[in-house]
Amino acid sequence: MQRIFHTPEGVRDIYNGECSQKRKVQEKIHRVFHQYGYEDIETPTFEYFEVFSREVGTIPSKELYKFFDREGNTLVLRPDFTPSVSRACATYFSPDKEPVSLCYTGNTFINNTSYRGHLKETTQMGVERIGDESADADAELLAMTVECLLAAGLTEFQVSVGQVDYFKSLLKEAELGPEAEERLRVLISQKNSFGVEEFVEEQKLKDSMQKAFTEIPQMFGSEEVLKKARSLTNNACALEAVSRLEEIYEIMKNYGYEKYISFDFGMLSKYQYYTGIIFQAYTYGTGEPMIKGGRYNGLMKHFGKPAASIGFAIEVDNLLLALSSQKLLSEKEEKPEVIEYEPQDRAQAIKEAQKLRAEGKCVALRLKKEAR
Structure with missing residues (x-):
């Protein structure tokens, strides 16, 4: 039998200076979590399949690493921390009585063969605020996002904020079928304005609906985008979603972090459990977001304790790549x-x-x- 000394595709060893730099960045971020009053939690590396099932709204089943225990139960390596932390919160806490603030660090595993070169095991750090439906909670997590990136050493970055409820409200009004909804979601996520325009014409929607959907892929930028979003619809739920963003932006001014915030109504996550604002943080040197987050008010009901919630996850490997490309990592290795x-x-x-x-x-x- 041939001896194997290399790692499987999609995973890698981290050693020497890189490992040390990663630990230091994690310590800085962890300090921010604690400064905001978040408490540590550890969840298992693998869970029952039901925690990440299609009903929960996480990634597709084919992208999960699945295996069986001795009793025949299907288990999966966690692809995402939010369902795991939500399950634990429902088991040990009472978010209906008092908001719960939890933070975590660990690895996630996604068996995605469609992206060659992308790691299948990545390190995430994140927070979950469970039992708080306020705009203040939304703004707090955006402020934490900014502070985590500043603590890590970045100076130039942008936190792009979307609003899932705006799009969902228009979808409900349009009364499209599931397949049509998914097709429209993909086109908008790709910012394919021509594709969206052609598609909505085929659906024979009324002119105002066609215009709204066609404009969404290009609705990104400063707070002026919020005025544009208001002008495109009379849908009460959609307008309420815009009002929420306006309130959050005003709170961000209290933090002094509004300069880092932009808006993108075409941002639509593949995770179906998001219900309100969603956000991603970008900088130079990497095409992938360093932080992803959003509100998921319906997820906790799957675990028996309905509670409005919001959280974010830092893709530590992407953050380190950005810091390295901008030469913001210390080249000095502290030798004993x-x-x-x-x-x-x-x-x-x-x-x-x-x-x-x-x-x-x-x-x-x-x-x-x-x-x-």
């Missing part, structure tokens, strides 16, 4: 002080090393090569 000793000097060497370590220094003891 090395004390070499002969066997007869062992006691003295150990005593010296212990003294230096007590002072907070890093010390490596090494028996001299010729004495090994």
Whole structure:
């Protein structure tokens, strides 16, 4: 049997300076979580399949790593922390009585073969605010997003904010079938204005609906976009969604972080559990978002304790890629002080090393090569 020394496709080893840099960035982000009063939680690496089933609204079943336990139950490696944390919250907390603020760090696993070169195991850090439906909670998580990126060392980035309820309200008014809805969702997500225009004409929607859907892919930018969104519809639910964004933006001004916020009504997540605002953070040097988040007011009901919730996940690997490309990672590797000793000097060497370590220094003891 041939011995294998390399990793499978989609996973990799992280070592030397890169591993050290990753730990330092994680520590800085973790400090922000705690400063906002979020408490740590660890959930299992694998869960019952039902936690990530189609009804929950997470990724497609074919992209899950599935296996069986001895009793024949289907288990999956977690592809996403939000359902896991929601399940744990429903088990151990009472978000109906008091909002629950939790934070986590760990790896996720997605068996996606359609993206060659993309990692199948990635590190995520994130927070979940469960039992709070206020615009203040939305703004707090946007503020945390900004502070996490600043703490990591980034200076130039943008947090793009969308509103799922705006699109869903228009869909309900249009009365499209499931297949048509999904096709329209894909076209808008791709910002394919011509495709959207052609599609809505085929559906023979009224002129005002056609105009609204055609405009959505190009509705991104500053707060002026909110006025544009208002002008396109009289749908009460859609207008309420715009009002929510306006309120959140005003709260962000209190934090002083409004300059980092932009709006994108064409942002539509593949996760179906999102219900209100969704957001993604981008910077130079990586085409993928560093942070993804949003409101998921319907998810907790799947675990027996309905509660309005919002959260975000930091893709740590994407963040490190951005920091590296912008040369914002420290090139200095803190090497330990090395004390070499002969066997007869062992006691003295150990005593010296212990003294230096007590002072907070890093010390490596090494028996001299010729004495090994």
